[in-house]
Amino acid sequence: MTKHKKLIARAGCLHLALSIPLYALAVPDAPALRGVVTDRHGRALEHADVLVQDAGGNTIAHAQTGSDGRFEVGRLTSGTYALIIDAQNFSSNTRIETIEAGKPREIDIALEQGSALDVNIDAQRLDRARNGFQPDIGASVYRVTQSDIDVMPQGQNTPLNQVLLQMPGIANDSYGQLHVRGDHADLQYRINGILIPEPISGFGQSFDSRIVGQLNLVTGALPAEYGYRTAGIVDIKTKAGELGQGGSIDVYGGSHQTLQESADVFGSQGPLSYYFSGSHGVNNLGIESPTASGSPPHDHTQRSNGFGYMSYIVNPLTRVSVMFGTSTNWFQLPNTPGLPIQYSLQGVSSVDSRNLNETQSELNNFAVIALQGTNGGKLDYQIALSTRYSRTQFNPDTIGDLSFNGVASSDFHSDQTNGLQTDFVYRLNEKHTLRAGVMAQQEHADFNHSVSVFPVDANGNQASDVPFGINDSSSKSGYLYSAYLQDEWKLTDKLRLNYGMRYDKLNEYVDASQLSPRIGLIYQPTNATTLHAGYARYFTPPSFELVSPSTIGLFNGTTNQSAGTQNDPVKPERAHYFDVGLEQKLTQNLTVGLDAYYKIAHDLLDEGQFGTALIFTPFNYRHGRVYGVELTTSYKKDNVSAYLNIAYSRAQGKNVQSAQFNFESDELSYIAGNWVFLDHDQRLTASFGGAYTFGNTTLSADGIVGSGLRSGFANTDKQPFYAQLDLGAIERFNEPYIGKFSARLVLVNAFNRVYQLRSGSGIGVQAPQFGPQRAIYAGLTKTF
Structure with a gap:
């Protein structure tokens, strides 16, 4: 031709x-x-x-x-x-x-000259079109770039949850959990604008920080295209290969027998661009220690992550993208030495709690194919098909669990999700930009619990030292449908209004629906000042893969019988959310922000760990109220950067309305008549950090501070104040024959402040956990 x-x-x-x-x-x-x-x-x-x-x-x-x-x-x-x-x-x-x-x-x-520019220009045009699907009007947006992650003490080896902890209003918790603005989890993850169905909640990290090109956390009164999970939108724009060929190899390790190998590669070949990343690591501190010991017994962990993204420019206005990811995690559950035996087991005279062998494995796989296009002017669109498979297997130490807990349960959960997401942008004229879309999601969950228990008498005392088994298995399919329509109205050059409507329909363990108005306003009187305000009506379904419909009566007369028999179905949360904020550039280099929010909820959703397995169970409070204020500051000039975030939050609920059998009767009665703090409520939360580069050397630090999560009967007590500071040093080299590489030295918890995240008491809290003690890590990264 x-x-x-x-x-x-x-x-x-x-x-x-x-x-x-x-x-x-x-x-x-x-x-x-x-x-x-x-x-x-x-x-x-x-x-x-x-x-x-x-x-x-x-x-x-x-x-x-x-x-x-x-x-x-x-x-x-x-x-x-x-x-x-x-x-x-x-x-x-x-x-x-x-x-x-x-x-x-x-x-x-x-x-x-050359052939790469066409692809790059086309990709940039389509990236701009994709960004137009997600306006942040009326919401609060906090951004972290690849370079921001690179200068963190642990760099791209920083777990994603710890990257997010450096953003305002996020409380730290055990098992890698995060709580944004007083909500339990309720985070939605999007990659390149596409919603990734959530995995079964465990404690493994599903995404690796090294895939991040830019990460946005969107909170507050969200525009109408955001539903499903609404406490925060973690929107990841991945690295890509349009700008050239390259990659890196990284080796990282140190304390707790930590060793992690990682690699990524990116590039393009004509209209095809790609990015692939993978990592594998082991350590002896996979789960927080249940004691003040820095090296808990039986805490070995193996983790692997993989991610791939490919895009093909069909023509200058059309792109097809494919992305996929996998994460496999295997954990030993750490032991607490010296526990007293609570139950008699035939043929067993003694059991050392130091030597228990409980393990949990997790697998999460997802894949997405998307078609994105633009006509170069008025219309942009994206159509995406997604699938996700997730499973969790808890393996008990049968002898030990029966001796100490009276119950040994092998728990298997799996969940398959298939989804369709479509988004459209139509620029009606200079004043109005219309956005619309639909989403449909189908899930199928399987639950299989093989439980060994002892019989008990009418008073609940052990009646025999011979255990017997009960199998509790079930499966369920569920459906979620959503649609939205909104208009971004440019009232003046300085004032914009975003208003719209969202409809959500749920057909799972309950049937429910809601029509939700959204409105957001942004005003920029000067280039240095931005004000925003918004209101959103939210409809949040419970995590389908966690609502195991256990038959309570199966365990009557056993050491696993429930304190009560009431088990009303878990319902979606319905809430009114208000948000107002201000961002001010005080100088060219210094920016401050202030944001306040208030949520009034009906059937407020929360989750708790009510069994030995690290799988959470949702439940509702009839009434909920969450409010707070956040202060953010950031400074960046030449080779110096720094930030400080301080947040105040209150999260309360009243009257448990579902899954009541998980609660003791006295606690259930107290909550019915009193406002109680949610177990993840933390009054004050702060994060801070900075970096200084001179020559080929970068020194960095980041830290977190918290006033303590809740504990005690009905969460009436709280954990002590805690703080953690991490330090890092990076040296960059460019040597003959070797080329460019960097060396990194990391000191975690530099002042070795021993602090307790959880005491083992509180609503839905099963075991104590402590934060990390001082640890030293080092890494080498070779770029090519």
């Missing part, structure tokens, strides 16, 4: 993306299209070809530049056209232009 024919074939694909059928006809008084073609240095390019195509992909005009690089195309009707410019030894360039009657169009076009 000749070069000219290839060019025409490529241009012919454009008719799929142009939304309005236009037929260009030669007429005497048509407006002219003029321009100049140069190289990137501004030098005129002679004999460059300029093809003009209509919406059907038909070439309706052709011109060639003269010695001054100028061209002119006359006799075109008003409409939208594709211009394809090509010159020998230069990459092609494609422009979408709209011609208006009586207004000659002047165009300056610069061509680059």
